[in-house]
Amino acid sequence: xxxxxxxxxxxxxxxxxxxxxxxxxxxxxxxxxxxxxxxxxxxxxxxxxxxxxxxxxxxxxxxxxxxxxxxxxxxxxxxxxxxxxxxxxxxxxxxxxxxxxxxxxxxxxxxxxxxxxxxxxxxxxxxxxxxxxxxxxxxxxxxxxxxxxxxxxxxxxxxxxxxxxxxxxxxxxxxxxxxxxxxxxxxxxxxxxxxxxxxxxxxxxxxxxxxxxxxxxxxxxxxxxxxxxxxxxxxxxxxxxxxxxxxxxxxxxxxxxxxxxxxxxxxxxxxxxxxxxxxxxxxxxxxxxxxxxxxxxxxx
Amino acid sequence: xxxxxxxxxxxxxxxxxxxxxxxxxxxxxxxxxxxxxxxxxxxxxxxxxxxxxxxxxxxxxxxxxxxxxxxxxxxxxxxxxxxxxxxxxxxxxxxxxxxxxxxxxxxxxxxxxxxxxxxxxxxxxxxxxxxxxxxxxxxxxxxxxxxxxxxxxxxxxxxxxxxxxxxxxxxxxxxxxxxxxxxxxxxxxxxxxxxxxxxxxxxxxxxxxxxxxxxxxxxxxxxxxx
Numbered sequence: 001x002x003x004x005x006x007x008x009x010x011x012x013x014x015x016x017x018x019x020x021x022x023x024x025x026x027x028x029x030x031x032x033x034x035x036x037x038x039x040x041x042x043x044x045x046x047x048x049x050x051x052x053x054x055x056x057x058x059x060x061x062x063x064x065x066x067x068x069x070x071x072x073x074x075x076x077x078x079x080x081x082x083x084x085x086x087x088x089x090x091x092x093x094x095x096x097x098x099x100x101x102x103x104x105x106x107x108x109x110x111x112x113x114x115x116x117x118x119x120x121x122x123x124x125x126x127x128x129x130x131x132x133x134x135x136x137x138x139x140x141x142x143x144x145x146x147x148x149x150x151x152x153x154x155x156x157x158x159x160x161x162x163x164x165x166x167x168x169x170x171x172x173x174x175x176x177x178x179x180x181x182x183x184x185x186x187x188x189x190x191x192x193x194x195x196x197x198x199x200x201x202x203x204x205x206x207x208x209x210x211x212x213x214x215x216x217x218x219x220x221x222x223x224x225x226x227x228x229x230x231x232x233x234x235x236x237x238x239x240x241x242x243x244x245x246x247x248x249x250x251x252x253x254x255x256x257x258x259x260x261x262x263x264x265x266x267x268x269x270x271x272x273x274x275x276x277x278x279x280x281x282x283x284x285x286x287x288x289x290x291x292x293x294x295x296x297x298x299x300x
Numbered sequence: 301x302x303x304x305x306x307x308x309x310x311x312x313x314x315x316x317x318x319x320x321x322x323x324x325x326x327x328x329x330x331x332x333x334x335x336x337x338x339x340x341x342x343x344x345x346x347x348x349x350x351x352x353x354x355x356x357x358x359x360x361x362x363x364x365x366x367x368x369x370x371x372x373x374x375x376x377x378x379x380x381x382x383x384x385x386x387x388x389x390x391x392x393x394x395x396x397x398x399x400x401x402x403x404x405x406x407x408x409x410x411x412x413x414x415x416x417x418x419x420x421x422x423x424x425x426x427x428x429x430x431x432x433x434x435x436x437x438x439x440x441x442x443x444x445x446x447x448x449x450x451x452x453x454x455x456x457x458x459x460x461x462x463x464x465x466x467x468x469x470x471x472x473x474x475x476x477x478x479x480x481x482x483x484x485x486x487x488x489x490x491x492x493x494x495x496x497x498x499x500x501x502x503x504x505x506x507x508x509x510x511x512x513x514x515x516x517x518x519x520x521x522x523x524x525x526x
Binding site for chain 2: 011012014017201202205206207208209210211212213215300
């Protein structure tokens with residue numbers, strides 16, 4: 001008979017009824033679901049952007065018009081002079097002049113299968129790769145002095161644009177995460193205030209018996225922590241199939257190395273996702289502590 | 301132990317009420333030494349419950365000074381006020397039991413809040429429940445108990461932690477003569493062990509049967525002290 005007492009006394013504020021295990025976890029689960037998607041978007045866009053920036057920023061394409069014409073000094077053709085400068089530049093590697101076959105393949109979508117029969121004055125095209133930071137404008141100026149009209153297209157410009165786009169996407173995702181956290185805190189605060197209103201009489205009695213503010217706030221916070229953690233865990237788990245589907249859609253963009261859709265999700269995401277329930281629990285605990293302690297100030 | 305010095309208590313009513321303020325206590329001064337016993341008498345609305353609330357720190361005076369256990373009550377921090385409340389046993393007129401807890405847990409609550417060991421709680425709660433004759437009803441919830449039984453549980457809760465000060469508001473109101481007699485024996489026994497006691501009552505027969513100094517209130521003023 002006596003054993004019944006201590007077992008029931010664990011919830012002497014009656015919080016199982018006051019902070020019900022339905023609405024709050026469901027709302028927190030919805031918030032966590034959104035947070036998981038936003039988090040995945042942030043991390044995946046950062047990783048893809050890093051990959052794109054690396055590839056694009058290194059790309060270097062040079063078009064040399066009238067490649068067989070001689071330079072001003074009359075010693076070399078313009079093409080040879082440009083190639084010599086590029087090969088001598090320590091910031092440039094993998095210099096490669098496109099062959100006739102490569103030019104034909106490149107232009108065939110626009111000019112047909114046999115470009116050579118058209119008699120067009122085609123420029124020579126050279127591809128190369130930046131291997132260290134350098135100034136594309138300075139290189140272009142040097143090449144134009146040797147070969148007037150030479151065009152230098154550096155991927156650094158595209159890399160800058162990709163970086164700006166990525167930063168914007170990440171800012172949006174961060175804003176979503178912040179909003180989700182604030183809404184979760186508001187939901188917890190409203191639920192806690194409802195629980196306080198429902199248990200006002202009980203709390204007043206317990207307060208009169210000598211309960212510390214920390215005793216009462218701690219019990220509310222423990223209950224809210226349990227509910228927010230479980231809600232967030234459910235929301236995060238529900239987000240996994242959606243993330244897998246998105247990863248499947250993104251597989252073609254991930255390059256030939258990606259064997260399985262889930263492997264293209266950033267490794268950091270697999271660390272961040274389990275942290276979501278912990279973050280939700282922290283929001284639940286701190287919001288409840290603040291709300292209850294503030295409410296208790298109204299008691300003598 | 302308890303010292304009231306020109307204590308006033310004014311309740312402010314909500315806007316739109318017929319009277320904006322109600323003066324529950326007007327310039328009340330008295331002193332109760334440690335281990336003392338006082339009856340608190342007066343007609344309904346005289347301010348007995350208000351005075352009790354000030355003693356067990358459920359209200360702050362509008363004016364005046366209250367010293368409890370040698371401490372100026374207005375200067376006690378929230379934390380220390382809670383610790384002070386643990387030394388005060390209160391029997392409320394309306395019992396104020398927690399409906400979701402059984403009789404055992406209601407009685408055990410003050411000791412649990414004071415973080416006493418379960419063994420000590422078990423010993424004290426069992427003893428006091430036996431004293432109030434409810435050892436067979438320890439698993440019953442308040443709504444399964446009669447008014448008199450609820451009052452006995454409320455009394456048991458007030459004394460289970462052996463308080464230094466016991467404040468009881470009409471503690472015999474729902475008890476039959478035998479139970480009232482047992483309760484007064486318990487209260488006087490605690491008083492002899494050093495607990496300071498203040499009992500508010502309408503029951504002048506009880507006051508006559510257990511002679512002790514009396515504080516008399518009328519319309520918020522102390523009209524008798526002796």
